[in-house]
Amino acid sequence: MSGDMPEIVSNGLTLHYDTFGDSRDPAVLLVMGLGTQMIAWRTEFCESLASLGLHVIRFDNRDVGLSTKIHGAPVPSIARTLLLRTWGAARPAYTLSDMARDAVGVLDGLAIRAAHVVGVSMGGMIAQTLAIEHRSRTLSLTSIMSSPGDYRLPPPTQAARAMLLRPVPRTRDQALDQVVELFRVIGSPKHFDEARIRARAAESYDRSSYRLGTARQLDAILSSPPRSPALRTLEIAATVVHGALDPLVPIAHGRATASAIPGADLRVIDDLAHDLPEAHWPALIDAISKTIERAA
Numbered sequence: 001m002s003g004d005m006p007e008i009v010s011n012g013l014t015l016h017y018d019t020f021g022d023s024r025d026p027a028v029l030l031v032m033g034l035g036t037q038m039i040a041w042r043t044e045f046c047e048s049l050a051s052l053g054l055h056v057i058r059f060d061n062r063d064v065g066l067s068t069k070i071h072g073a074p075v076p077s078i079a080r081t082l083l084l085r086t087w088g089a090a091r092p093a094y095t096l097s098d099m100a101r102d103a104v105g106v107l108d109g110l111a112i113r114a115a116h117v118v119g120v121s122m123g124g125m126i127a128q129t130l131a132i133e134h135r136s137r138t139l140s141l142t143s144i145m146s147s148p149g150d151y152r153l154p155p156p157t158q159a160a161r162a163m164l165l166r167p168v169p170r171t172r173d174q175a176l177d178q179v180v181e182l183f184r185v186i187g188s189p190k191h192f193d194e195a196r197i198r199a200r201a202a203e204s205y206d207r208s209s210y211r212l213g214t215a216r217q218l219d220a221i222l223s224s225p226p227r228s229p230a231l232r233t234l235e236i237a238a239t240v241v242h243g244a245l246d247p248l249v250p251i252a253h254g255r256a257t258a259s260a261i262p263g264a265d266l267r268v269i270d271d272l273a274h275d276l277p278e279a280h281w282p283a284l285i286d287a288i289s290k291t292i293e294r295a296a
Contacts, residue, residue, distance in 0.1 A: 007066075008059075010105020011098070016066035017059035017106055021050030026139070026292065027112045030058045031103060031130075033121030034221070035214030037065035037204050045281055052289055057115070059106050061099055061126070063213025070094065075212050076219045092223040093216045096122075100129040104137055113137070116292050120144040120276065121249065122221055128257070131238075132230040140237040140295035141261070142288050145246055145274055147253035148228045148260050149221075157247040159185050160274075164218065168211045175209065176201045183275060186248045191277035231260035237294035238264040239287050243272030265291070 007016045018038065028049060030041045038058040050056045060067035073093035103126060107115055116139045119127030124146025131138040147153065155161065163182050169175040179201035180194055187197070238261045242254025251268065258266035267287050272280055 008106055008109030010109060011101055013062050013068040013102065013105075015059050015062070015068070015102055015106055015109075017057055017110075018046075019058075019110070020046045020056040021054055023055050023110070025050075025053050025055040027055045027057060027107070027110075027115035028288065028292070029103060029107065029115040029117050030056065031117065031119035031123035031126045032058070032061060032064075033119075033123045034217050035064055035211070036121075037207060039065075039204060039207065040200075040276070042276075042278075044278075045276075045285070048281065048285055049288065052285075054116075054292070055112075057106060057110065057112075059103075061123075061217070062094065062102055063216055064210070065208050069210055069213055070216060073216060075215045077215075092219040095220050096125055096129045096224045097133060099126045099217075099220065100133055103127075103130050104134050107137060114139050116140045116142070116288070116295065118142040118144070118288055119146060121146055121274065122217060124257075125149065125221060125224070125227070128227050128231060129224075131234055131236060132227065135234075135236075138236060140239075140291045141234070142239045142241065142291050143254075143257055144241045144284065144287075145243055145249055145254065145272075146240075146257060147249050148226060148231055148257045149224050150226045150228055150253075150256055153256055154250045154252050156249070160247040163248075172202075172205055172209070175205050175211075179204075186246075186274040188243065188245065188271060188273040188275055188277050188280075190271045191275070191279055228256065228260040231257070232262065234261050237291050239267060239291040240264055241267045241269065241284060241287050243274065244268050244270050245273040248274040265294075 041058040124143040240258040258264040
């Protein structure tokens, strides 16, 4: 792991990143999900990937972690965004395309011509967008518990949707409680560990407690058009991984993603919901590595 938590300036933003492994090895770019910092790609997970002879890069998306916050941009409501989308008048502060360009900027800053791209949840949407709009920079695609953005697909469960509508916490304790409750609802029941979740939530909060960016990132998701038509034109190795128990992005989204991408491999994990428990790291790492092998 690099020691000084470096940063790259791209698209007028400062993006914090970290790397693992030898820079001469094939690059793997990890893209994290909604309102979540890059450290959710746990160090041990990244080191395990790097041990396969890969150069692993994780970074904070805009508006989260140590990367630039879009201060001054409106903090939208979900109801307003959905209404404007219905009218075709959505105007987010930034789009998934902008966030994909940020990811390309990380590659540019590291002088990496192209990378194997792995994204989870919103990060999978960014990864899909990167593969569509920056084809020469994308060697393969692994989309984890994500969606092609088709409006006809099933929505989150009522309980999961309620987690997205909660007010911004006012204190550290409230923030940690909210994260624990979130993963009690969307996490894998078999692997729920309150003490571990609270400890990791504290680590993230103490690194950066900024929460307003989550609403803007969600606005970018909800304002984006469906990607399935463009995904059908991809000509790269792709794997879709999805949990059968996912209440936030139901399994139908994973199946639709895999169906849209020609030749994509679909891997369904029976007892996985919407999280990355250590028990499933071997399966995730195998999916990523096999996708990279297919791209060779």
